[in-house]
Amino acid sequence: MYRPSVCTGHYRLFAVAIRIEPAMQEDAQRRFGSNAFGDNNGNSMSPCDFEFTFESSMLMIEPDFDEISDVASLSDMSLSESVQNYPELFGRTYHAFHAGSYAFPNDELEQERLAIQHLAMQRLMGEKLFFAPVSAEAPPRYILDLATGIGDWPVEIADEFPDSQIIATDLSPIQPITVPPNVRFYIEDSTEPWDFPYKFDFVHTRLTGGCWADFETQIVAQAFAALKPGGWFESQEVDCNISCDDGTLDPNGPIVKWINDLMVAAEKLNRPVLLGPILKQAYERVGFVDVQQRVYKMPLNPWPKDRLLKQVGLLWGANILKGLSAFSYQLLHHGFNRSATEIEVSLVDVRRDLNDTRIHSYMPTFVVWGRKPYPNEVQ
Numbered sequence: 020m021y022r023p024s025v026c027t028g029h030y031r032l033f034a035v036a037i038r039i040e041p042a043m044q045e046d047a048q049r050r051f052g053s054n055a056f057g058d059n060n061g062n063s064m065s066p067c068d069f070e071f072t073f074e075s076s077m078l079m080i081e082p083d084f085d086e087i088s089d090v091a092s093l094s095d096m097s098l099s100e101s102v103q104n105y106p107e108l109f110g111r112t113y114h115a116f117h118a119g120s121y122a123f124p125n126d127e128l129e130q131e132r133l134a135i136q137h138l139a140m141q142r143l144m145g146e147k148l149f150f151a152p153v154s155a156e157a158p159p160r161y162i163l164d165l166a167t168g169i170g171d172w173p174v175e176i177a178d179e180f181p182d183s184q185i186i187a188t189d190l191s192p193i194q195p196i197t198v199p200p201n202v203r204f205y206i207e208d209s210t211e212p213w214d215f216p217y218k219f220d221f222v223h224t225r226l227t228g229g230c231w232a233d234f235e236t237q238i239v240a241q242a243f244a245a246l247k248p249g250g251w252f253e254s255q256e257v258d259c260n261i262s263c264d265d266g267t268l269d270p271n272g273p274i275v276k277w278i279n280d281l282m283v284a285a286e287k288l289n290r291p292v293l294l295g296p297i298l299k300q301a302y303e304r305v306g307f308v309d310v311q312q313r314v315y316k317m318p319l320n321p322w323p324k325d326r327l328l329k330q331v332g333l334l335w336g337a338n339i340l341k342g343l344s345a346f347s348y349q350l351l352h353h354g355f356n357r358s359a360t361e362i363e364v365s366l367v368d369v370r371r372d373l374n375d376t377r378i379h380s381y382m383p384t385f386v387v388w389g390r391k392p393y394p395n396e397v398q
Contacts, residue, residue, distance in 0.1 A: 128341070128345070129342070129345055130168075130169050131341070132338055132341040132342045132345070133168045133169045133171075134169060134171065135334055135337055135338045135341065136226065136335075136338045137169075137171045137172070138334050139317070139331055139334035139335040139338055140225065140226070140255065140257075140384075142327065142330055142331045142334060143315055143317055143331045143335075143384065144255075144315070144386070148172060148175055148176050148179065149176070149221075149223060149253050149388075150253065150311070150313065150386055150388055151221065151251035151252075151253045151388040151390075152251070153220070153221050153251055155179070155180065158180045158182055158183050159180065159183050159219075159220030159221040159250075160183060160184065160220055161183065161184050161186070161217055161218070161219045161220055161221075162176065162180065162183050162184070162185045162186070162219065162220065162221045162222075162223070163185075163186050163187075163188075163215070163219045163221070163222045163223065163242075163245065164176075164185065164186070164187040164188070164222075164223045164224075164225075165187075165188055165209045165222070165223070165224045165227070165238065166188070166189055166190075166209065166224060166225075166226075166227045166230050167187035167188060167189045167194065167204065168189060168226075169194060169195075170187055170189075170194035170195060170198070170202075170204060172187075172223065172225060173185045173187040173198075173202050173204075174195070174198055174199060174202060177198070177199035177201050177202045178199065180201075181199070181201060182201070183201060183220075184201055184203075185199075185201055185202045185203070186203050186205065186215070186219075187202065187203070187204050187205070188204070188205045188206070188207040188209055189204070189206065189207070190206065190207075190208060191206075192204070192206055209230075209231075209237070209238065209241075210230075210231055210232065210237045210238075212241070213241050213244075213245055215245060218245060218246060218247040218250070219245050219246050219247065219250055220246070220247055220249075220250045220251070221250060221251050221252075221253070222242040222245060222246060222250070222251075222252045222253075223252075223253050223254075224238065224253075224254045224255070224256075225254070225255040225256075226255065226256065226257060227254075227256065227294065228256060228257070228259060228291070228292035228293065228294050229285055229290045229291075229292045230290070231290070231291075232289045232290065232291075234291075234294055234297070234298075234301060235297070235301040235304065235305065239252070239301045239302060239305045239307075240305050243305050243306055243307065243391055246391040247391070248391055248392065248393040248394060249390065249391065249392075249393055250390070250391050251388055251389070251390055251391075252302070252307060252388065252389055252391070253386070253387070253388035254294070254298050254385075254386070254387050254388075255384070255385070255386045256294040256295040256298060256384070256385050257295065257317055257382045257383075257384045257385075258293060258294075258295035258296060258382055258383040258384065258385060259278055259281065259282065259292050259293065259382060260278065260282070260293060260382075260383070261274060261275065261278050261319065261380050261381070261382055262316075262380065262381055262382070262383055263378070263379055263380045263381070264379065265379050267377060267378050267379045267380070268378050268379070268380045269372075269378075272368075272372060273365075273368035273369045273371070273372050274319075274369055274372050274373060274378070274380065277347070277365070277366070277369045280350075280351060280354070280355065281346065281347065281350050281351070283354065284350035284351055284353065284354025284355060285350055285354070287353075287354045288350065288353055288354060294385075295314075295383060295384070295385030296383075296385070298312070298385055298387040299312045299385075299387050302387060302389040303389075306391070306392070306397075307389030307390060307391060307392075308389065308390055308391075308392045308396065309389060309390045310387065310388070310389035311387070311388055311389070312385065312386065312387045313385075313386045313387075314383055314384065314385055314386075315383070315384040315386070316328075316381040316382075316383065316384070317331065317335050317381055317382040317383075317384045318331055318332030318335060318336075318379075318380075318381045319332065319335060319336055319339060319373060319378075319380045319381060319382065320332050320333070320335075320336035320373060320374065320375070320376050320378075321333040321336065321376060322376040322377075322378070322379050323379075335382075336373060336374075339373060340370065340373060340374075343366055343369065343370060343373075344362070344363065344366065347362050347365075347366060348362060351365075
């Protein structure tokens with residue numbers, strides 16, 4: 020049974036973004052000059068939408084050697100009691116519905132981080148919410164967003180498609196109460212069988228590493244079944260397997276050790292965090308056609324010389340630093356039986372290196388979309 024939150028009126032999810040943006044701009048302009056967020060005429064920078072593959076030579080991001088600095092600090096409906104009575108661990112709160120199935124918190128600090136994360140993704144992708152060929156000329160009637168978090172994606176896409184009905188689900192009721200009239204939020208575990216009363220034209224996931232035991236069977240296959248023929252499914256995932264093109268990232272250093280520990284712990288808990296590299300193959304195995312893939316580089320701090328990528332790195336670095344403890348507590352505690360003190364001690368050097376713009380590291384970011392074929396296309 021789906022349990023809706025109250026969704027009336029109209030709302031633009033900019034509360035946290037408005038609080039963040041001035042701080043980000045002031046700090047970036049102090050460090051990188053008055054044009055840090057635009058060209059010499061004050062215009063917003065156009066996106067650098069490039070692709071790379073692991074099989075061929077990668078496009079290098081040019082580091083900014085003129086500025087070695089730290090990552091900027093960004094200042095930092097009736098639901099049942101069982102859903103809202105959040106368990107607490109390490110001073111953070113976690114979802115109560117199907118408690119323990121997701122390793123990361125849902126408190127205010129985490130919601131602020133999710134807002135920064137959304138901004139970084141939007142900047143990296145040229146402010147695109149999706150890449151599937153869905154258009155306003157033939158708008159989708161029903162859209163589904165899974166693991167929606169604070170609901171920024173469905174709220175924004177509701178403005179783009181005002182005549183569409185958008186359903187967004189999550190384990191935690193942390194979405195806004197007042198939203199566009201065509202958005203509905205539901206508390207739901209998407210790993211369980213879906214029972215929506217209609218078929219969708221577009222299904223979307225973004226940044227869901229650690230949410231699923233098996234993304235292909237639990238999500239891709241269910242999305243295929245839930246779509247109308249001709250409908251589109253799209254996934255946008257940042258690969259936490261940190262990469263570097265110029266040897267400035269120590270393969271035995273704190274960042275790599277931390278990430279490797281998180282990946283091992285996530286596998287132990289049957290919640291793998293590496294989704295990006297398997298997306299395209301999963302889509303194709305399930306039966307999607309016209310499957311496309313784009314791969315971006317998400318800088319871990321503002322080390323790139325390119326102004327847009329510097330902005331992205333500023334945001335993503337703040338996102339990682341703000342969530343560093345939250346990413347680590349549950350996984351490292353349950354995966355390796357480490358105490359909070361042990362975890363925090365291990366993160367000291369990780370924070371230092373994440374702040375170091377002499378380390379030119381990035382996270383490969385995958386966008387994959389595919390179409391459910393029409394019956395006459397199936398052999």
